[in-house]
Amino acid sequence: MKQREIPKYLISRRYISVLIALIVIFSSLYMVLYKPFSLAVWFSLDKVLNFSFTLLFYISAIVVLILSRLIMYSLQDRIELTVVNYLWWIMAENLIISLIYTLITVNFFPLEGVSTPELATRALMCVTCILMLPNGLVSFYAAYKAKCEEHDATLYQLQCLSEENRMLKMEKQNELIVAKIVSDDNKKESAPKMINFYDNSGVLRLTINVDALYYLESEDNYITIYYKHNEKLHSYMLRCRTRSVERSLEGTCMVRCHRSFIVNINKIRVMGENRRMHFLTLDDEQVSPIPVSKSYYQSLLSSLNTSTTPPKEEVAVAEDSQ
Numbered sequence: 001m002k003q004r005e006i007p008k009y010l011i012s013r014r015y016i017s018v019l020i021a022l023i024v025i026f027s028s029l030y031m032v033l034y035k036p037f038s039l040a041v042w043f044s045l046d047k048v049l050n051f052s053f054t055l056l057f058y059i060s061a062i063v064v065l066i067l068s069r070l071i072m073y074s075l076q077d078r079i080e081l082t083v084v085n086y087l088w089w090i091m092a093e094n095l096i097i098s099l100i101y102t103l104i105t106v107n108f109f110p111l112e113g114v115s116t117p118e119l120a121t122r123a124l125m126c127v128t129c130i131l132m133l134p135n136g137l138v139s140f141y142a143a144y145k146a147k148c149e150e151h152d153a154t155l156y157q158l159q160c161l162s163e164e165n166r167m168l169k170m171e172k173q174n175e176l177i178v179a180k181i182v183s184d185d186n187k188k189e190s191a192p193k194m195i196n197f198y199d200n201s202g203v204l205r206l207t208i209n210v211d212a213l214y215y216l217e218s219e220d221n222y223i224t225i226y227y228k229h230n231e232k233l234h235s236y237m238l239r240c241r242t243r244s245v246e247r248s249l250e251g252t253c254m255v256r257c258h259r260s261f262i263v264n265i266n267k268i269r270v271m272g273e274n275r276r277m278h279f280l281t282l283d284d285e286q287v288s289p290i291p292v293s294k295s296y297y298q299s300l301l302s303s304l305n306t307s308t309t310p311p312k313e314e315v316a317v318a319e320d321s322q
Contacts, residue, residue, distance in 0.1 A: 006086045008239050009142035011076050012222060016069045022134035023065065027058075030130050042109040053104055061097045068093050076239070077200055077221060090135060091128075098123035149236045153206050156229040160194075160209060193252060197225060199240050206236055210252055214282060215290060216262040218242040226287070233286040255303045258293045265303055 009015050043057075044050030072081070072089060079085070102120040105111070111119065193210040200221070208227050217224045223245055225236045238245075246256065256262045263280060270281040271292070278292035292300060 004083050006081050006083055007139065007142040007146040008222075008237055009145050010086070010139060011073055011081065012237070013073070013219065015138055015142055016073065019069070019134060019138045020062065020065055022137065023131060024058075024062065026134050027061075027130045042105065049108075053108060057101060057104060060100050064096050064100070065093060068096075073220075090131070094124060094127045094131060098127045101127070146237075149234075152229065152234045153236050156212070156227070156234070157207055159229070160207075195249065195252065195254075197223075197236075197238055197240070197245065197248075199238055205238055210254070210264070211266070213254065213264050214267050214284065214287060215264060216245065216254070218245075218260050218262075228284065233284060255300055257296050257300045258291050259295075261290050263290055265300075268304070271304075 042050055043054045068089070098120060101123045102116065105119060105123075106116055194207055195210055195213065196204055197206040197208070199205050206225065208225070212227045212229065214226045214228060214233065216226070221239060221241065223238045223240055223242060225238060227234055227236070246262065249262065253264050253266045254262050255265050257280060263282070267282045267284070268280050269283045272279055272281065272289075278297060279289040280292060281289055
């Protein structure tokens with residue numbers, strides 16, 4: 001448990017934004033309900049002084065959370081973000097926010113008979129309760145999302161192994177009946193190309209047949225891999241650098257078309273243009289149009305024109321018609 005890595009989605013920018021939004025909504029509701037039962041709450045929307053400090057406290061708390069998550073996001077490759085480390089990080093956030101509340105209360109809304117340590121302890125407990133639910137909801141959903149991806153990827157790889165074993169058995173049976181016609185080199189060329197994907201730690205996370213790959217979408221230190229399994233498009237988020245993945249794809253049909261996208265040129269159906277922006281339509285309706293940036297346009301065209309597969313011919317005709 002101590003060495004278990006936190007769900008990869010917890011550090012993505014999308015989930016950080018969702019967490020901050022949930023905290024703002026839930027904390028507002030919580031404080032409205034909690035106020036009648038607490039002597040230390042000075043939040044108010046009608047008194048000018050109270051409202052000013054209420055707004056100041058909320059803005060300060062949100063800034064603390066945003067800065068904290070941005071620091072966590074930037075340090076994810078330098079420190080080991082285990083479950084225990086993540087919990088300590090959250091407690092540090094709670095402590096800083098509770099200290100801000102305590103300082104405002106002691107200096108501007110002092111309470112008779114309540115010592116500063118008692119007030120700080122009460123504030124820490126209150127802040128922990130407020131942030132517990134949104135943190136828990138996002139964490140559980142992130143873990144669920146990661147487990148679903150791992151499950152789909154495992155099923156895909158098991159199916160690939162099963163198909164490979166079946167093909168090997170068929171080849172052995174055919175070799176007993178039919179004379180060997182195709183050379184070993186031709187067999188290697190006709191064999192499916194498997195691509196390995198490693199994370200930042202060098203751990204192999206996913207192996208996919210290039211024919212099942214559709215495209216990759218990068219976001220800073222993350223790559224989302226989109227592939228087809230059982231006629232359904234699946235995604236798998238991988239924490240790794242884009243350059244390292246791009247190096248492993250050299251010599252394959254995966255070509256960069258945008259700073260954030262690497263596409264399988266064998267899956268391209270049409271290259272179109274809309275408002276002077278080029279885009280790609282793949283051969284699956286589940287995939288949204290993929291943008292093509294000017295810096296990668298010529299290299300993509302070159303890859304399409306040098307390819308001899310039928311889909312590229314269709315793409316060339318569509319591009320000429322533009």
